[in-house]
Amino acid sequence: SYVLTQPPSVSVAPGQTARISCGGNNLGGKSVHWYRQKSGQAPVLVIYDDIDRPSGIPERISGSSSGQTATLTISRVEAGDEADYYCHVWDSSSDHVVFGGGTKLTVL
Amino acid sequence: QVQLVQSGAEVKKPGASVKVSCKASGYTFANYGVSWVRQAPGQGLEWMGWISAYNGHTKYAQKFQGRVTMTTDTSTSTAYMELRSLRSDDTAVYYCARDCSSISCSLFEYWGQGTLVTVSS
Numbered sequence: 001s002y003v004l005t006q007p008p009s010v011s012v013a014p015g016q017t018a019r020i021s022c023g024g025n026n027l028g029g030k031s032v033h034w035y036r037q038k039s040g041q042a043p044v045l046v047i048y049d050d051i052d053r054p055s056g057i058p059e060r061i062s063g064s065s066s067g068q069t070a071t072l073t074i075s076r077v078e079a080g081d082e083a084d085y086y087c088h089v090w091d092s093s094s095d096h097v098v099f100g101g102g103t104k105l106t107v108l
Numbered sequence: 109q110v111q112l113v114q115s116g117a118e119v120k121k122p123g124a125s126v127k128v129s130c131k132a133s134g135y136t137f138a139n140y141g142v143s144w145v146r147q148a149p150g151q152g153l154e155w156m157g158w159i160s161a162y163n164g165h166t167k168y169a170q171k172f173q174g175r176v177t178m179t180t181d182t183s184t185s186t187a188y189m190e191l192r193s194l195r196s197d198d199t200a201v202y203y204c205a206r207d208c209s210s211i212s213c214s215l216f217e218y219w220g221q222g223t224l225v226t227v228s229s
Contacts, residue, residue, distance in 0.1 A: 033215055035153075042203055042219040043153065054217065086153055090214035095167055097143065097155035097214050 002091040004100035011106040018074040020103045022087035025068065030089045032070040034063060037102075038083045046085075047072060074105070082107045110134040112204055112220035119226045120194050127190040128223045130204030137185035138162045141207040143216060144178060144189045146200040154200075158207055158214070159187065167211055194227045201225075 005023040012018040022032060032050050035043035045054050047063035050070060060075040074081055087100040115129040130142060144156040157168035159178040166178050177190045187204055202223045205216035 031213075031215075035216070037153075042222050043216070044219070045215075045217055048215055048217075084152075088153075088214070088216070090212070092212065095211060096169060097158070099145075099153045099155065102152040 001094060001096070002089070002098045004087055004089065004098050006085075006087060006100035006103045008101070009104045009106065011108055012077050013108045014077055014079065016077055018077050018081070018105055020072040020074075020085050020105065022070045022072070022100050023068055024089065024098075027068050027070055027089070028065055030091070032063070032065055033088045034070075034072045035086045035088065036081075036083045037086065043086065077105075077107055079107050081105060110206065110218045112206060112218055114202075114204060114220040114223045117224040117226070119228065122195055122227055122229055124194050124227075125190060125192040126194060126225050127188055128202050128204075128225070130187040130189075130220050132185045132187070132206070135206070137180075138182055140209050142178070142180065142187040143205050143207040143214065144176075145203045145205060145216070147203070147222075148197070148200040151200075156189070156202075158211065160209060160211075161187065162209055165211065191225075194225075196227050199225065199227045 034047040036046045037043040050065040051063045062073045064071050084102045086102045111133045113131045138161050141160045143158045159166045161180045179188045204220040206218040
């Protein structure tokens with residue numbers, strides 16, 4: 001079955017840039033979506049189709065994808081960005097949804 | 109505005125069944141699908157399956173095949189997820205999410221608030 005690999009944790013100081021990776025075989029051929037989940041809350045879509053932002057998501061949150069890796073970038077990190085972040089794809093070969101294992105972003 | 113409102117928390121004994129509801133509003137229910145995602149305590153997100161609100165077609169994750177049934181009621185814009193033969197490791201928060209109308213895509217723009225299902229003897 002298809003696997004998405006994320007680092008378990010990323011730590012960054014306020015005002016710096018956080019980058020969260022999501023790796024998978026032939027990931028560049030799939031649409032990657034990203035969700036933010038704060039403690040005790042439902043996930044929220046922050047990036048869809050690799051690079052697009054839903055309305056209400058600030059421009060300092062961006063996505064990119066190349067080759068085997070997609071990256072979620074959060075610029076000028078704030079305390080309120082502290083959350084778990086998950087990547088998500090649709091695997092056409094299995095007709096299944098796949099989530100990455102999640103990355104806990106800690107703001108130092 | 110789009111809203112998905114789920115039913116309340118449940119406590120079940122091992123071997124029992126649970127049925128969680130997800131009432132949609134703010135959009136044309138039949139134009140989309142609904143996926144169900146669960147999250148065990150301290151764990152990541154796990155997709156359980158998808159149902160088309162248009163024609164009732166379903167796709168279940170292999171792990172849940174034979175134990176889960178997803179249905180919709182278009183008259184009330186409500187989706188349901190029933191999980192049978194519950195075990196302690198089914199203890200989790202269960203989320204519904206608005207999904208694509210077809211099986212060949214997946215995007216969760218809107219989520220329900222989650223329903224905690226606790227399985228304990």
